[in-house]
Amino acid sequence: MRTLLLPLAFFSISAFAENKPNYDEQFLEKVTTLRDHALTDNLAYDITESLTTEVGPRLGGSENDAKAVAWGEAKFKALGFDRVTLEPATFQRWVRGEETAEITAPYPQPLAITALGKSIPTPKEGITGEVVHFATLADLEAADPALVKGKITFISNRMSRQKDGSGYGKAVGARGTAAQVTASKGGIGTVIRSIGTDSDRLPHTGAMKHDHDVATVPAGALSNPDADLLINMLKRGKPVTLKYTLGGYFGDEYTSHNVIGDIIGTERPDEYIIIGCHLDSWDLGTGAIDDASGCGITMATAKLIKKHIGPLKRTIRVILWANEEYGLAGAKAYHEAHKHELDKHILGGESDFGAGTIYALGTRVDEKAMPLVDAVMALLKPLGIEYANNQSSSAPDLIPLRAAGMAVFGLKQDGTDYFDYHHTANDTLDKVDPKKLAQNVAAWVVVTALAANTNQDFGFGLSDKK
Amino acid sequence: MRTLLLPLAFFSISAFAENKPNYDEQFLEKVTTLRDHALTDNLAYDITESLTTEVGPRLGGSENDAKAVAWGEAKFKALGFDRVTLEPATFQRWVRGEETAEITAPYPQPLAITALGKSIPTPKEGITGEVVHFATLADLEAADPALVKGKITFISNRMSRQKDGSGYGKAVGARGTAAQVTASKGGIGTVIRSIGTDSDRLPHTGAMKHDHDVATVPAGALSNPDADLLINMLKRGKPVTLKYTLGGYFGDEYTSHNVIGDIIGTERPDEYIIIGCHLDSWDLGTGAIDDASGCGITMATAKLIKKHIGPLKRTIRVILWANEEYGLAGAKAYHEAHKHELDKHILGGESDFGAGTIYALGTRVDEKAMPLVDAVMALLKPLGIEYANNQSSSAPDLIPLRAAGMAVFGLKQDGTDYFDYHHTANDTLDKVDPKKLAQNVAAWVVVTALAANTNQDFGFGLSDKK
Numbered sequence: 001m002r003t004l005l006l007p008l009a010f011f012s013i014s015a016f017a018e019n020k021p022n023y024d025e026q027f028l029e030k031v032t033t034l035r036d037h038a039l040t041d042n043l044a045y046d047i048t049e050s051l052t053t054e055v056g057p058r059l060g061g062s063e064n065d066a067k068a069v070a071w072g073e074a075k076f077k078a079l080g081f082d083r084v085t086l087e088p089a090t091f092q093r094w095v096r097g098e099e100t101a102e103i104t105a106p107y108p109q110p111l112a113i114t115a116l117g118k119s120i121p122t123p124k125e126g127i128t129g130e131v132v133h134f135a136t137l138a139d140l141e142a143a144d145p146a147l148v149k150g151k152i153t154f155i156s157n158r159m160s161r162q163k164d165g166s167g168y169g170k171a172v173g174a175r176g177t178a179a180q181v182t183a184s185k186g187g188i189g190t191v192i193r194s195i196g197t198d199s200d201r202l203p204h205t206g207a208m209k210h211d212h213d214v215a216t217v218p219a220g221a222l223s224n225p226d227a228d229l230l231i232n233m234l235k236r237g238k239p240v241t242l243k244y245t246l247g248g249y250f251g252d253e254y255t256s257h258n259v260i261g262d263i264i265g266t267e268r269p270d271e272y273i274i275i276g277c278h279l280d281s282w283d284l285g286t287g288a289i290d291d292a293s294g295c296g297i298t299m300a301t302a303k304l305i306k307k308h309i310g311p312l313k314r315t316i317r318v319i320l321w322a323n324e325e326y327g328l329a330g331a332k333a334y335h336e337a338h339k340h341e342l343d344k345h346i347l348g349g350e351s352d353f354g355a356g357t358i359y360a361l362g363t364r365v366d367e368k369a370m371p372l373v374d375a376v377m378a379l380l381k382p383l384g385i386e387y388a389n390n391q392s393s394s395a396p397d398l399i400p401l402r403a404a405g406m407a408v409f410g411l412k413q414d415g416t417d418y419f420d421y422h423h424t425a426n427d428t429l430d431k432v433d434p435k436k437l438a439q440n441v442a443a444w445v446v447v448t449a450l451a452a453n454t455n456q457d458f459g460f461g462l463s464d465k466k
Numbered sequence: 467m468r469t470l471l472l473p474l475a476f477f478s479i480s481a482f483a484e485n486k487p488n489y490d491e492q493f494l495e496k497v498t499t500l501r502d503h504a505l506t507d508n509l510a511y512d513i514t515e516s517l518t519t520e521v522g523p524r525l526g527g528s529e530n531d532a533k534a535v536a537w538g539e540a541k542f543k544a545l546g547f548d549r550v551t552l553e554p555a556t557f558q559r560w561v562r563g564e565e566t567a568e569i570t571a572p573y574p575q576p577l578a579i580t581a582l583g584k585s586i587p588t589p590k591e592g593i594t595g596e597v598v599h600f601a602t603l604a605d606l607e608a609a610d611p612a613l614v615k616g617k618i619t620f621i622s623n624r625m626s627r628q629k630d631g632s633g634y635g636k637a638v639g640a641r642g643t644a645a646q647v648t649a650s651k652g653g654i655g656t657v658i659r660s661i662g663t664d665s666d667r668l669p670h671t672g673a674m675k676h677d678h679d680v681a682t683v684p685a686g687a688l689s690n691p692d693a694d695l696l697i698n699m700l701k702r703g704k705p706v707t708l709k710y711t712l713g714g715y716f717g718d719e720y721t722s723h724n725v726i727g728d729i730i731g732t733e734r735p736d737e738y739i740i741i742g743c744h745l746d747s748w749d750l751g752t753g754a755i756d757d758a759s760g761c762g763i764t765m766a767t768a769k770l771i772k773k774h775i776g777p778l779k780r781t782i783r784v785i786l787w788a789n790e791e792y793g794l795a796g797a798k799a800y801h802e803a804h805k806h807e808l809d810k811h812i813l814g815g816e817s818d819f820g821a822g823t824i825y826a827l828g829t830r831v832d833e834k835a836m837p838l839v840d841a842v843m844a845l846l847k848p849l850g851i852e853y854a855n856n857q858s859s860s861a862p863d864l865i866p867l868r869a870a871g872m873a874v875f876g877l878k879q880d881g882t883d884y885f886d887y888h889h890t891a892n893d894t895l896d897k898v899d900p901k902k903l904a905q906n907v908a909a910w911v912v913v914t915a916l917a918a919n920t921n922q923d924f925g926f927g928l929s930d931k932k
Contacts, residue, residue: 053698056575109522112891200666201891225894232519425578425667428691
C-alpha cells in the first residue's frame with residue numbers, strides 16, 4: 001500500500017490557476033484573534049484529561065478499545081461536531097500477558113521487562129538461557145550463528161536524546177528485527193535495551209516485526225537501568241543466565257473503529273482537511289502523550305474554529321485513528337474505504353509526537369502551493385514557529401494517504417523529553433503541560449483554518465513525482 | 467532507648483584540658499593530599515557498583531540480607547581492614563507479597579501500588595471499598611468517623627522538593643500513622659500518595675508505624691501519577707471504588723548482622739571513630755542511593771586513610787548497619803552489645819542520604835571541642851563545604867548512640883533529587899554520579915582522619931545537657 005502509484009491524471013494543474021492566496025482581511029483577523037485566544041484556552045487539556053481519566057490505557061483490541069471508541073463518539077457529539085461517523089477497522093489482536101524476568105546466575109536479581117508488541121509468548125514456565133551480548137543490531141546480524149545458538153541475545157544500544165526525536169529511528173531497528181535475526185541463528189530468545197532516553201525502571205514496549213511464516217523468538221525490552229545492570233554483570237566475565245516469561249500472544253480478529261468528526265464545509269463540503277490523532281495507546285500507561293494529547297489538540301482545533309469563526313469552505317475532518325500502535329489498522333481501513341475520493345483529501349496532518357511546544361512547520365505540497373504556505377507561516381511566526389522544509393512525512397496514520405498522493409503538513413513538536421515516557425507506564429497526564437498544549441492548538445488553528453477556507457489546492461498525486 | 471539519660475560522671479571535663487588542636491604539619495599535609503586524591507578515586511563507586519550488582523535488593527530478613535552480610539565481610543577483608551566482626555541483630559521479619567490495585571468504578575483503571583513496610587496484608591482476594599479523600603493526615607485525624615467507616619482512606623498530600631530534604635519530615639507522618647488513624651475510625655484500608663518528589667509511575671515504600679496491639683488496616687502507597695489520576699476521578703463527584711491486594715506480612719524472627727570493619731588505632735585502639743552506612747535496603751530497587759552509596763563512601767574513606775596515611779591513633783570503625791529500614795535493628799543491637807564502652811565512642815557519623823554533593827558540615831559536640839571542628843573546616847572549605855551548626859542529628863542508625871551521649875557529625879548532601887528515587891524501584895546505580903561520590907569521600911577522609919588522629923575529645927554525655 002505504501003508504494004501505491006496513482007495515475008498522473010489525479011494531479012490537477014488547474015487547481016493552481018490562481019496561486020496567490022485570496023483570503024479576505026476579516027477572515028485573517030478572525031484567525032489571528034482565535035490563534036491568540038487559543039494560547040490560554042483549556043479545551044485541549046480538558047479533552048486529554050478526559051480520555052486518560054475516563055478510559056486510560058486503550059490497546060487496540062482490548063476491552064478499553066471499545067470504550068475509547070464510545071468516548072470519541074460521545075465527545076465529538078458533546079463538542080457539537082456536525083457529523084460523527086464510525087468506520088470499521090479489523091485486525092488480529094495482540095494481547096499482553098504476565099511478564100517477569102530475573103537473572104538466575106551468577107547474581108540472582110529481578111529485572112523489569114515488558115514484551116515487545118506482537119511478540120510470541122514464552123512457555124508458561126518461561127525460558128532460561130545464557131545471555132550473549134551485542135552492542136547493536138548490526139553486531140547481532142554479523143554474528144556467527146555458533147555464538148547465538150541456544151542462547152538469549154541481548155542488544156544494549158542506547159538511543160540518543162534529540163529535539164526532533166531522530167535518535168529513535170536510529171535505535172528502533174533492534175526492536176523491529178532482533179527476534180527474527182536471533183531465531184535465524186538458532187537463539188531461543190531476545191531482550192533489548194528499551195528504546196528510550198530515560199533512566200527509569202519502566203521498560204518501553206512498542207511493536208516489533210512479526211510475520212506468521214517467519215521464525216521468531218519471544219522478545220522483551222528491559223528498562224534502561226536493568227540493561228545497565230545486565231552489562232555490569234556481564235563485565236565480570238562469568239556466564240550470565242536469564243530467565244523470563246512473556247505471556248503476550250496473538251488472539252482473534254477484532255473490529256475497532258476510526259472515529260470521525262466533521263465540521264462540514266459551506267462551499268466544498270466534499271473536500272477534506274484531515275487532522276487528528278490515534279485513539280489507541282499502548283497499555284502500560286494512560287496514553288497521555290501518545291496520543292491523547294494529539295486528540296486534545298486536534299479536536300479542540302476544529303471545535304474552536306467552528307465556535308469562534310464558524311464553518312469554513314471545506315470540511316474539517318478530525319479522525320481518531322484506530323490501532324496505530326501495532327498495525328496502522330485504522331489508516332489502512334480508511335484508505336481502502338475512501339479509495340473513490342482520495343483526491344478530495346486536500347491536505348492532511350496528524351498530531352502524534354506528544355505535548356511539547358511546536359517549533360517548526362514542515363510540508364509536502366506542490367511547489368505551486370507555496371504562496372499558501374507563506375500565508376500560513378505569516379500567522380505561525382508569532383508563535384515562535386519557523387518553516388522547516390517541503391519534505392515532511394507527517395505522522396504514521398497518514399502514510400497510506402500520503403503514499404496515494406495527499407499533500408501533508410507536520411507541526412513539529414519539541415520531542416526532547418518525549419522518549420523518556422513513550423510506550424511506558426510513565427505516559428501519564430502529569431507529563432502534559434497545559435500551556436504547551438495550548439500553543440499547539442494555536443498553531444493547528446492557523447494551518448487548519450487557512451487550508452479549509454480557500455478554493456486553492458495543495459497539489460495531489462505528489463507521490464508520482466518523487 | 468532514645469530517652470536514655472546517662473550519669474553526668476560520663477562527661478569528662480579533663481578531656482578538654484588542651485582544646486587547641488595539636489596536629490603536626492606533616493599529618494595535615496598527608497590528609498590534604500589524600501583529600502585531593504580522593505576527588506578522582508573510584509573506590510567508593512566500585513564498592514557501590516559491587517553491592518548493587520552482586521547482591522542488589524537486600525531487605526532485612528530476606529534471602530539477600532544474608533548475601534549482603536557475606537558480601538560486607540568479604541569486602542572488608544579484601545580491602546585489608548585489620549579486623550572484621552559480625553555482630554547479631556535479631557528482629558521479626560516483614561516479607562513483601564503480591565501487590566495489585568485497580569479502580570473498579572466509575573472508570574476501571576490499574577494503579578501502581580506498593581505496600582508500606584510493616585503493613586498487614588489484605589485478604590488474598592483483596593479489599594474493595596469506596597475511596598474517601600483527605601488532603602492531609604491532619605484532615606483524616608479531624609474527620610468524623612462516620613465519613614470513614616467502611617471506606618478506604620486516601621491521603622493526597624504531596625511532599626515538596628528541598629535541597630536539605632526537609633519536605634520529607636513534613637509529609638512522612640501520613641505514611642507512619644494513616645493506617646492506625648483509619649482503623650480507629652472504622653475504615654477498612656488506606657492508600658497514601660507516595661512520599662516522593664518525582665512524577666514516575668513507581669510507588670515509594672517505607673516503614674509505617676505498627677504495634678501488634680493497636681488496630682490497623684492494610685496500607686499502600688500509590689505512585690504520584692496514580693494519586694493524580696485518583697484525584698481527577700474523584701473530582702467528577704461520583705463514588706470511586708478501589709480494589710487492592712497487598713501480600714506483605716510479618717514472618718518469624720530473623721538474625722541478621724552488623725558487619726564491622728576496623729582500622730585499629732595505634733595509640734588508643736579502644737577508642738572509636740564510628741562511620742558507616744546501612745547494609746540493608748528496601749526491596750524494590752537495588753538500594754544504590756539508599757544506601758550502597760553510603761557504604762561505598764565510608765568503606766573507601768577508611769581504606770584510603772589506611773593505604774595513604776596509615777593507621778591513626780584511634781580505631782576507625784566502619785559499621786554496615788543491619789535492617790535500618792524497618793526497625794533500626796542493628797543500631798539497637800549494637801548499643802546493647804556495647805553498653806559497657808559507650809563512652810569509647812568518640813565521634814560518629816553515618817552516610818545515608820544518597821550520593822549528592824556535600825555542601826555543609828553539621829556537628830553535635832561539646833562547645834569546648836569547637837577548635838577541632840575549626841581544624842576540620844579549614845580542610846573542608848576547599849571542597850565547597852560550609853559549616854552548618856552544632857545541632858546535627860546525624861543519621862538514623864546513630865540515634866541510640868547519640869541518645870547515649872556520643873558526639874556526632876553530619877556531612878550534609880544535596881538531596882534535591884534524593885526523594886525522586888528513595889524507596890522505589892528506581893533506586894539504581896545510574897542515579898549515582900561517580901564524581902559526586904568522590905567528593906563525598908574527600909570530605910569523609912578529612913573528618914575521619916582528624917577525629918581519629920588526636921588525643922582530644924568531642925565531649926560525651928551531651929544528651930544530659932539538652
